[in-house]
Amino acid sequence: MFRNLSYAACALAVGIKNQFDNPQSIISSENSLTLSRLNLERCLPQVKASGQECQMYVGDRIKRAVGFPQLTACCKPLRYKDFIISYDTKNRIPNWVYEHLQYYKFYKDDPCDRRANVCPYKEEEGRLHGQEKPKFHPDCRIHGYHRADVRDYCDSEYELGLMADPANYPFDAEACAETQVMTNVVPIVPGFSCGPWFDLQCYIREKLVRENKSVYVCSGPLFLPCENDGKVQMKFDVLGEGEVSVPTHFFKVIIIETHDGNLELESYMVPNCKPDEGEEVKLDDYLTPLCQIEHASGLIFFPEKKVCFTSNNKRRGARLHAL
């Protein structure tokens, strides 16, 4: 259940434990001692001294003395070559992964373009270009307590799913290999990546990227509660010693930059389950209001309110957060 125990810290707590076999009695006996020592001469300067120290704001005092606790890498997103990840140290999966997809990175229209298609990795071509097969690897910027490991997924019914899709970097071996960093990995139900999620990825590459100037894609996990015997409950599996949370859903928020400089928005939510066999996937069934994704994820997608989504013939637009 728990890896990387800090034995030094444990020893500290055990040390304290040994000293306080009966804390109540210590409190009462020592308090009376302390009280008996108090007298007016001693207390007056003490009150004044403390008062002076307190002119500094409480937050600054705490920050200076002990520092604030940090959710690692939550505020400062992790930078990779071609995508950005905000990591969720509580659930050991990303909060969100942001990509910026552009036509020229996917398609070769120039006959002089000599870029080789290196992703997905092909054994023979890889050897030819001296590239090793990408492996799942940890990001050492995340503290050992909060890292997921491939071993957490062993003996579980889940697979390693990738938020930043390697197929988005066909000509870039480095970016493609970086998608296998464990901060980009989420537990998915086997078959999930063949359902609407796959169709969504293809739709982005084959339609949106082809027809527009560029496309910003933000993907991430969601945890939605369910009703059980009249009680609303959150319930999800937790994997391995690293305690990796299995999301119930995933989202994709897509911002399309058109050739005429407008921004358009589409947002989707897909459940983390195997699609029914033979059923035709209709992507528009998964369209979800952005506010619903924002409510469930705890995120505000456009906090600076500088993004204005315009309408065109195809889609109706609206300025977000204009309520």
Added chain:
Amino acid sequence: MFRNLSYAACALAVGIKNQFDNPQSIISSENSLTLSRLNLERCLPQVKASGQECQMYVGDRIKRAVGFPQLTACCKPLRYKDFIISYDTKNRIPNWVYEHLQYYKFYKDDPCDRRANVCPYKEEEGRLHGQEKPKFHPDCRIHGYHRADVRDYCDSEYELGLMADPANYPFDAEACAETQVMTNVVPIVPGFSCGPWFDLQCYIREKLVRENKSVYVCSGPLFLPCENDGKVQMKFDVLGEGEVSVPTHFFKVIIIETHDGNLELESYMVPNCKPDEGEEVKLDDYLTPLCQIEHASGLIFFPEKKVCFTSNNKRRGARLHAL
């Protein structure tokens, strides 16, 4: 299940929905059209132009164009008069609440000290000083999507528990009233606040604050998974339309600043349950290694590693993260 729907955003999604009744067919028909339009003259300059634009790092491009999604108030803690809160927008409860407790704020040794004890609020004295009874109130810095409301707790089996304890501000009506802000509130099982949590609060005030220069206290909720039919699962209740998560445990990390300038650490974890009747509470049973709290909370308490805990006669110390 869901409050404050952004109807503008919904309309946008519905608008898109209407346009894409059969996205697959649109993709195939329009792709062929796009492909047929491509020719060498058009593509070469396009590739070059995109290449120039891409000299900017992908993260900077995303930030400039659409901005990063934000977990509101997660990075920048919320400042109150006498405590600091990091708010968890996913669970609508605090990540942590930090207080700095000092002797002179609790005790009056100076006979000329005219401060009146205003907390907990007493009807008669309050009227005398023209103070209203503190009420639970929202913090408007938190987006409406992620705010908890008193109504979320109605018709539930849980009570409103306070992380920053009003009893820590006996002479400060403003700080005392501020503890009733909804960002400081967590759902607790009835009876929880009479068990070891209460003893811990008394121990901090009556022993640690009395005997030391000052005490830094960081309190917060935890979610621990449990084993169910050989499967490790996270399971907790979710309250009301605001979907407020009910934590399974709470922690207190206490840093004691002694009169000789040393810092000492004690860390506790208490389950969110009603204590067994008649059972004697032993605080040291709840002492928990800091690393265990850090693992479960996703927090690193001393990220700057500048805090050095010294040993003295009473407690054994250790430098944290020295592994």
